[in-house]
Amino acid sequence: MANVAVIGAQWGDEGKGKVVDWLASRADIVVRFQGGHNAGHTLVVGNETYKLSLLPSGLVRGKIGIIGNGVVVDPEALLSEIERVRGQGIDVTPASLRIAENATLILPMHPALDRAREVARGERRIGTTGRGIGPAYEDKAARRAIRVADLAEPQTLADKLDELLLHHNTLLQGLGATVFSKEAVLGLLTRLAPQILPFAEPVWERLDEARRAGRRILFEGAQAVMLDVDHGTYPFVTSSNTVGATAAAGAGIGPAAVGFVLGIAKAYSTRVGAGPFPTELPDATGQLLGDRGNEFGTVTGRRRRCGWFDAVLVRQAVKVGGINGLALTKLDVLDGLPELKICTGYRIRGAHYRHLPAAPGAQAAAEPEYEVVEGWTGSTRGARSWAQLPAQAVKYVRRIEELVEAPVTLLSTSPERDDTILMRDPFEG
Numbered sequence: 184m185a186n187v188a189v190i191g192a193q194w195g196d197e198g199k200g201k202v203v204d205w206l207a208s209r210a211d212i213v214v215r216f217q218g219g220h221n222a223g224h225t226l227v228v229g230n231e232t233y234k235l236s237l238l239p240s241g242l243v244r245g246k247i248g249i250i251g252n253g254v255v256v257d258p259e260a261l262l263s264e265i266e267r268v269r270g271q272g273i274d275v276t277p278a279s280l281r282i283a284e285n286a287t288l289i290l291p292m293h294p295a296l297d298r299a300r301e302v303a304r305g306e307r308r309i310g311t312t313g314r315g316i317g318p319a320y321e322d323k324a325a326r327r328a329i330r331v332a333d334l335a336e337p338q339t340l341a342d343k344l345d346e347l348l349l350h351h352n353t354l355l356q357g358l359g360a361t362v363f364s365k366e367a368v369l370g371l372l373t374r375l376a377p378q379i380l381p382f383a384e385p386v387w388e389r390l391d392e393a394r395r396a397g398r399r400i401l402f403e404g405a406q407a408v409m410l411d412v413d414h415g416t417y418p419f420v421t422s423s424n425t426v427g428a429t430a431a432a433g434a435g436i437g438p439a440a441v442g443f444v445l446g447i448a449k450a451y452s453t454r455v456g457a458g459p460f461p462t463e464l465p466d467a468t469g470q471l472l473g474d475r476g477n478e479f480g481t482v483t484g485r486r487r488r489c490g491w492f493d494a495v496l497v498r499q500a501v502k503v504g505g506i507n508g509l510a511l512t513k514l515d516v517l518d519g520l521p522e523l524k525i526c527t528g529y530r531i532r533g534a535h536y537r538h539l540p541a542a543p544g545a546q547a548a549a550e551p552e553y554e555v556v557e558g559w560t561g562s563t564r565g566a567r568s569w570a571q572l573p574a575q576a577v578k579y580v581r582r583i584e585e586l587v588e589a590p591v592t593l594l595s596t597s598p599e600r601d602d603t604i605l606m607r608d609p610f611e612g
């Protein structure tokens with residue numbers, strides 16, 4: 184028996200929430216280990232749709248949810264999300280949700296700085312979610328962040344705020360944005376502390392106990408390998424590591440406990456923010472994929488850019504992300520297309536590449552080399568067994584497996600929870 188980590192293998196929004204929700208029925212604990220409320224995970228269960236940003240998707244299945252130390256937590260966003268899902272009948276209490284006492288907080292100056300910087304970048308903006316993710320991780324690395332446990336120590340808060348505000352107000356002033364007063368931020372934290380602290384604990388201890396008792400732990404990734412701060416299309420990335428290895432450090436558990444790394448990939452490609460996207464289709468086919476796939480950002484509402492499946496990038500994500508198997512989602516969106524293309528290499532300034540180089544100029548210049556695959560006329564929508572798939576759809580999946588050098592162990596054929604085909608149970612290792 185293994186634990187399982189679910190990570191995105193493209194640029195996010197691959198359907199991690201749906202897959203985590205489905206797998207959570209076999210798990211005891213679901214842990215978020217990086218990112219913050221920049222994530223938007225959609226779960227469709229019968230007539231109910233749940234949109235989760237910070238809460239682990241396993242809560243919808245009544246499992247214990249843990250927010251690990253690697254997550255950046257906006258306490259106001261967390262409390263309003265808890266209220267929202269409570270309204271949908273999901274019980275979120277300190278018994279079902281635990282937050283790492285050493286997790287970093289996102290405070291009001293973080294989104295303010297995030298947005299002011301994006302404005303200052305102009306044409307070169309990253310297209311961030313504006314939620315303060317980058318500035319919060321910067322403060323963590325710079326050792327000036329306020330963490331969950333600090334909420335219990337008024338003097339620590341007051342002392343830390345001096346350093347924090349000196350840094351942020353200097354930057355905000357330089358960018359022509361509104362500065363923050365110590366009284367206002369301290370007042371906010373004092374008000375939030377009694378609402379957040381009941382959830383806080385050293386979650387590593389709970390995870391260690393669970394591991395030793397043979398409980399199944401599901402690690403829920405956010406964003407994706409191509410948005411990883413090291414391995415993604417830097418600087419058009421998020422500010423955390425999103426690879427499988429991060430599950431260990433971001434939860435407070437050893438690497439061997441992570442187990443099977445399940446990479447989630449769409450049967451085509453999408454991207455929300457700015458940055459290189461070699462297989463992007465700025466034409467009618469891209470528009471069609473976006474319409475049929477309902478490709479609008481869960482968090483931003485922005486239309487997602489769409490393109491063909493990029494086997495070069497997913498293969499790269501398999502290698503650096505430590506992906507043992509792939510869940511391929513949204514195969515149904517390709518139903519009825521006469522022909523499909525898969526990117527198998529790039530031409531960059533006259534040379535052939537089988538990976539995406541790190542230099543931004545080379546990434547922007549990458550011209551995809553395509554293999555053309557015949558489409559299928561039947562429907563895959565809602566298929567729940569391999570036998571229900573048209574032969575040509577099976578061929579497409581098999582070709583992807585070969586090119587990305589990883590087995591497809593799960594297929595998703597609609598947004599609905601149970602429209603899922605399991606080929607190999609990741610909890611079996």
Ligand code: GDP
Binds near residue numbers: 222
């Ligand atoms: P995440 O961020 O990786 O959790 O993905 P999102 O929830 O942001 O975006 C994925 C979208 O695709 C959601 O609206 C899901 O309901 C939907 N979805 C997931 N799997 C499938 C699938 O197999 N087919 C279709 N048509 N939609 C899917």
Ligand code: IMO
Binds near residue numbers: 194196223407410
């Ligand atoms: P899920 O978990 C898709 C993108 C933003 C932007 C870049 C940096 O739903 O897959 P940030 O606010 O993190 O500093 O923005 O990363 N981005 C996502 N794109 N899905 C996400 O999460 C994303 N989280 C961040 O659009 O390009």
Ligand code: MG
Binds near residue numbers: 223224
């Ligand atoms: Mg999403």
